[in-house]
Amino acid sequence: MVKRESQLTEKIDINMTPMIDIVFQLMAFFIMSLKIVQAEGDFDVRMPLGAAAAAAPDDQLVPPVRVRLSSNPDGSLAGIKMNDSPVSDFEELRKKVINLVGNDSGPNSIADKTEVELDCDYDLRYENVVRAITSVSGKVQGGEIVELIKKIKFTPPKKIN
Numbered sequence: 001m002v003k004r005e006s007q008l009t010e011k012i013d014i015n016m017t018p019m020i021d022i023v024f025q026l027m028a029f030f031i032m033s034l035k036i037v038q039a040e041g042d043f044d045v046r047m048p049l050g051a052a053a054a055a056a057p058d059d060q061l062v063p064p065v066r067v068r069l070s071s072n073p074d075g076s077l078a079g080i081k082m083n084d085s086p087v088s089d090f091e092e093l094r095k096k097v098i099n100l101v102g103n104d105s106g107p108n109s110i111a112d113k114t115e116v117e118l119d120c121d122y123d124l125r126y127e128n129v130v131r132a133i134t135s136v137s138g139k140v141q142g143g144e145i146v147e148l149i150k151k152i153k154f155t156p157p158k159k160i161n
Contacts, residue, residue, distance in 0.1 A: 064114075064115045064116070064117055065082065065083060065097070065100065065114060065115070065116045065117070065136070065149070066082070066083055066084075066116075066117045066119060067080065067081070067082050067093065067116060067117070067118050067119065067132060067136065068080070068081040068082075068084075068119045068120075069118065069119070069120045069121065069124055069128060069129065069132055070121050070124075071120075071121040071123050071124035071125070071128075073123070075123045075124060075125045076125065076128075077124065077125075077128045078121075080093055080132070082096055082097075090131045090132065090134075090135040091135075093132065093135045093136065094135040094136070094139075094148075097116075097135065097136050097148050097149060098148065100114070101114055101148060101149060111147065111148055111149055111150070112150065114149050114151065115149070115151040115152075115153065116136045116149050116151065116152045116153070117152075117153050117154070117155060118132060118133070118152060118153070118154050118155070119154075119155040120132075120154070120155075120157070122157045122158060133152060136148060136149050136152065137149055137150065137152060
C-alpha cells in the first residue's frame with residue numbers, strides 16, 4: 001500500500017511550451033492572412049453614358065442656368081441677372097425658373113436635369129445668396145414643399161479691388 005500512496009502524491013508536470021508555441025503560430029497565421037478593407041463611402045459619381053446611349057437624342061436637355069447677383073459697395077443687392085437678362089426681384093426669378101422647368105418634379109424631370117450656377121459678388125450679403133437659393137430650389141406652400149431645381153453650384157468668389 002505504501003507504493004500506491006507515493007504514486008498519488010506525485011505531482012504531474014504539464015509542459016506548456018508546445019501549447020504556447022501553437023497559440024503564437026495561430027495568432028501569426030490570422031494576422032498574416034487578415035485583409036484590411038477600408039469602409040466604402042457613398043459617392044455620388046455620375047459616370048458618362050456608353051456610346052450607344054449617347055447616340056440617342058435627349059429632347060429634354062436643358063442648358064445650365066446662370067444667375068448673377070451683383071452687389072453695391074455696402075453689400076446690398078444691386079441687381080439680379082438670369083442668363084444675362086435682368087430680373088427685378090427674387091419673386092420674378094422664381095417665376096422664370098418655374099417657366100423654364102415647369103411644375104414637373106421627380107426623377108428624370110426637367111427640374112432634375114437642370115443645374116443652376118450662382119455667380120455672386122464677393123461683398124454680397126449672405127441673406128441675398130440664401131434668398132436666391134430659395135428662389136431657384138423651391139419653397140413651402142400650403143404645408144407642402146414645392147421643389148424646383150436641386151442642383152446648385154457656385155462660381156469661385158472674385159474680389160475686385
